[in-house]
Amino acid sequence: MFRININLKVAIVLVINFLLCANIIAENNWNVPADKKARNSYIKFDAASAQTGEALYNKNCLSCHGNLGKGNSLKSLNPVPPDLSSAKTQELTDGELFYILTTGRMIMPSFKNVLSEDERWRVISFIRSSNKNYVQVLSKFDPNKSKLVKIDMKYDAKTNKIHVDVKANEKTGIVSIKDAEIVLFATRYFGRLQIDKTQRTSVDGVAEFAFPKDLPGDKQGNVELVVKVNDDNYGEIEYQKKFNIGVPTDKPGLTQKRAIWNVLVKAPVWIIVLYSSGILVFGLVLLYLLTNLRKLKKIGETKN
Numbered sequence: 001m002f003r004i005n006i007n008l009k010v011a012i013v014l015v016i017n018f019l020l021c022a023n024i025i026a027e028n029n030w031n032v033p034a035d036k037k038a039r040n041s042y043i044k045f046d047a048a049s050a051q052t053g054e055a056l057y058n059k060n061c062l063s064c065h066g067n068l069g070k071g072n073s074l075k076s077l078n079p080v081p082p083d084l085s086s087a088k089t090q091e092l093t094d095g096e097l098f099y100i101l102t103t104g105r106m107i108m109p110s111f112k113n114v115l116s117e118d119e120r121w122r123v124i125s126f127i128r129s130s131n132k133n134y135v136q137v138l139s140k141f142d143p144n145k146s147k148l149v150k151i152d153m154k155y156d157a158k159t160n161k162i163h164v165d166v167k168a169n170e171k172t173g174i175v176s177i178k179d180a181e182i183v184l185f186a187t188r189y190f191g192r193l194q195i196d197k198t199q200r201t202s203v204d205g206v207a208e209f210a211f212p213k214d215l216p217g218d219k220q221g222n223v224e225l226v227v228k229v230n231d232d233n234y235g236e237i238e239y240q241k242k243f244n245i246g247v248p249t250d251k252p253g254l255t256q257k258r259a260i261w262n263v264l265v266k267a268p269v270w271i272i273v274l275y276s277s278g279i280l281v282f283g284l285v286l287l288y289l290l291t292n293l294r295k296l297k298k299i300g301e302t303k304n
């Protein structure tokens with residue numbers, strides 16, 4: 001009975017250990033879908049693309065991943081961001097790197113709306129430049145195909161929806177682009193605000209977005225909408241259009257009023273007064289000290 005008990009305990013511990021290990025293995029694996037894994041870059045990985053990639057890397061990745069091959073990534077993070085020139089990372093396919101950059105995971109941010117597809121490939125070109133054994137397989141994808149795409153955006157006041165229609169002007173005629181990923185944004189003072197969820201186009205190349213009724217626009221209620229289309233065949237395309245569907249908002253600009261961050265002519269009066277009187281008091285004290293010093297000197301001279 002005693003033995004069975006111990007065996008049972010050992011078995012339980014073993015099972016728990018196994019589960020933990022399996023969990024860690026799953027954590028390490030990015031589980032990139034097969035079609036994404038096989039994806040290749042249409043941008044040639046040469047000195048020029050690596051150079052633009054390096055600038056983008058320094059701006060977006062360096063703070064966490066450190067310099068390639070230097071092992072100076074941000075150790076305080078958990079998991080520690082790997083050195084991207086390491087064998088483990090270099091074993092990933094270009095498609096996997098692209099997927100990781102696009103989707104992110106927990107601390108590793110998604111760069112989907114930060115870097116364009118072109119820019120993401122250029123960053124990967126830079127990451128590959130550290131690997132002497134790497135040989136690129138170029139994609140047959142033609143980035144010029146994106147020029148064939150025609151996007152139309154309409155607002156339906158009845159349903160309060162934005163209709164996006166995506167077509168391609170092929171030689172054979174106009175075709176609807178189906179199952180393309182569509183993201184809608186409204187431009188704001190700082191960056192972009194995503195409207196509704198990311199959608200996929202229907203067989204007719206149409207996607208619909210619910211528009212929030214309370215979105216502030218400019219003085220006249222204009223809102224600038226940007227639609228971003230992402231399709232495996234046609235690439236990434238952006239289209240921008242202004243609509244008069246926002247709530248008219250008249251907010252004085254940050255620099256229009258007297259404020260601490262403004263230029264001198266528009267600095268707050270109390271700051272000007274405080275600052276000037278400060279200087280005045282300081283000058284008077286200095287003058288007082290100097291005249292007293294002169295008096296002392298005179299007294300000394302008469303005593304001699």
Ligand code: HEC
Pocket residue numbers: 027028056057060061062063064065077078079080081082084088089097100101105106107108109111123
């Ligand atoms: C905020 C910190 C941070 C920034 C910024 C960041 N990363 Fe990461 N990255 C991480 C962390 C943490 C991991 C590990 C994530 C994990 O395993 O779950 C990671 C993982 C990765 C991986 C997977 C490596 C492997 O071997 O598994 C790649 C590739 C990657 N990052 C590329 C980049 C690139 C390229 C940039 C810049 C465009 C970037 N990262 C910006 C934190 C960051």
